[in-house]
Amino acid sequence: MKAWQSFETQLAPFAVKSLISKGRRHAEREDPNRSPFARDRDRIVHATSFRRLEYKTQVFVNHEGDLFRTRLTHSMEVAQIARTLARNLRLNEDLIEAIALSHDLGHTPFGHAGQDALNECMRPFGGFEHNLQSLRIVDELEERYGAFNGLNLTYETREGILKHCSAVNAQKLGELGERFLRGEQPSLEAQLTNIADAIAYSNHDIDDGLRSKILTIEGMREVPIFARSHDEVRAQYPSLSGHREVLETVRRMISVMVTDLTRMTQHRIQVLGIQHVADVRLAPPLAGFSDELKEQMKALKSYLFVNLYRQYQVLRMSRKAQNIIQDLFEVFMQDPRLMPPDYLVDKDEAQTEWLQARRVADYIAGMTDRYAMKEHRRIFALGVME
Numbered sequence: 147m148k149a150w151q152s153f154e155t156q157l158a159p160f161a162v163k164s165l166i167s168k169g170r171r172h173a174e175r176e177d178p179n180r181s182p183f184a185r186d187r188d189r190i191v192h193a194t195s196f197r198r199l200e201y202k203t204q205v206f207v208n209h210e211g212d213l214f215r216t217r218l219t220h221s222m223e224v225a226q227i228a229r230t231l232a233r234n235l236r237l238n239e240d241l242i243e244a245i246a247l248s249h250d251l252g253h254t255p256f257g258h259a260g261q262d263a264l265n266e267c268m269r270p271f272g273g274f275e276h277n278l279q280s281l282r283i284v285d286e287l288e289e290r291y292g293a294f295n296g297l298n299l300t301y302e303t304r305e306g307i308l309k310h311c312s313a314v315n316a317q318k319l320g321e322l323g324e325r326f327l328r329g330e331q332p333s334l335e336a337q338l339t340n341i342a343d344a345i346a347y348s349n350h351d352i353d354d355g356l357r358s359k360i361l362t363i364e365g366m367r368e369v370p371i372f373a374r375s376h377d378e379v380r381a382q383y384p385s386l387s388g389h390r391e392v393l394e395t396v397r398r399m400i401s402v403m404v405t406d407l408t409r410m411t412q413h414r415i416q417v418l419g420i421q422h423v424a425d426v427r428l429a430p431p432l433a434g435f436s437d438e439l440k441e442q443m444k445a446l447k448s449y450l451f452v453n454l455y456r457q458y459q460v461l462r463m464s465r466k467a468q469n470i471i472q473d474l475f476e477v478f479m480q481d482p483r484l485m486p487p488d489y490l491v492d493k494d495e496a497q498t499e500w501l502q503a504r505r506v507a508d509y510i511a512g513m514t515d516r517y518a519m520k521e522h523r524r525i526f527a528l529g530v531m532e
């Protein structure tokens with residue numbers, strides 16, 4: 147038995163294991179050294195779209211400061227939290243890491259403002275959704291292998307990437323879309339990554355928000371879950387101040403959330419007698435916080451919404467991002483020849499306009515923040531000839 151196979155025998159009965167995997171879209175020989183899910187994770191780490199995350203906005207535009215989170219560091223923090231959850235519940239760490247590292251691959255430049263703007267542009271052509279785009283990247287757009295397009299990931303990693311999906315889109319996605327039509331849940335690894343995402347951004351946005359001075363500690367103390375951890379820090383280190391005080395608080399908050407989530411998920415697994423991945427799929431969502439923590443998370447999110455994401459400094463950046471994306475979309479639709487030739491659709495293909503719009507969206511969504519700004523300058527700035 148290989149090392150990774152014996153590792154999988156120690157997992158919980160309801161963990162996803164390679165033996166029960168629904169496999170890859172294109173059959174491949176097994177890797178002698180790695181489980182199929184470890185191989186997925188490694189393919190993601192080597193993918194071009196993964197490296198682009200370094201220069202994509204999370205909340206703060208990449209060039210605003212060197213210390214703010216980017217999509218890359220966000221994805222790594224999600225993976226770190228997700229792995230802890232998987233280890234504690236004896237779930238498949240390779241799989242959860244693969245899902246976490248790929249969950250934001252489809253994001254446009256400029257964070258949610260970019261996604262909203264591109265979705266608006268794409269409205270007549272079926273819309274744009276970053277979650278579906280992540281799947282499109284790993285299934286089609288990455289070009290690395292001789293035998294197939296995309297990364298040819300396992301069903302279980304792809305299922306984890308596709309967090310949500312409309313019924314219309316689900317019908318087009320074959321086996322992967324079926325669970326949405328049947329109202330079934332994904333694996334626990336997928337469910338937990340989704341919540342690890344929320345834990346990661348809720349906490350690092352506090353850190354970044356305070357660092358940027360848009361948030362203040364006094365203001366944050368209105369949020370009970372922050373105030374409680376902050377009180378603990380003050381009691382333990384009365385003379386601590388500045389950013390260390392913030393970081394000591396945030397690390398305690400992450401711990402409170404991870405502990406509650408682990409305990410409650412374990413509790414639901416026991417109460418419902420979950421024995422197998424098949425039970426996980428048919429049960430109601432098993433991964434989740436206690437009611438008390440759910441309330442506290444809600445309070446935190448709404449505080450951040452009003453006091454960070456809707457502050458003028460962030461809104462200005464969002465408006466600029468919208469303009470850049472709208473301009474690029476319009477000009478590429480008017481004349482697709484302005485894009486690199488790979489993105490041109492054959493004129494004789496049926497539904498040319500829809501296909502062309504999708505390729506324009508692929509091109510724009512793949513851009514980093516600074517590449518989008520550069521493209522905009524190249525095309526629109528008078529006096530710039532590059």
Ligand code: MG
Pocket residue numbers: 220224249250343
């Ligand atoms: Mg995320």
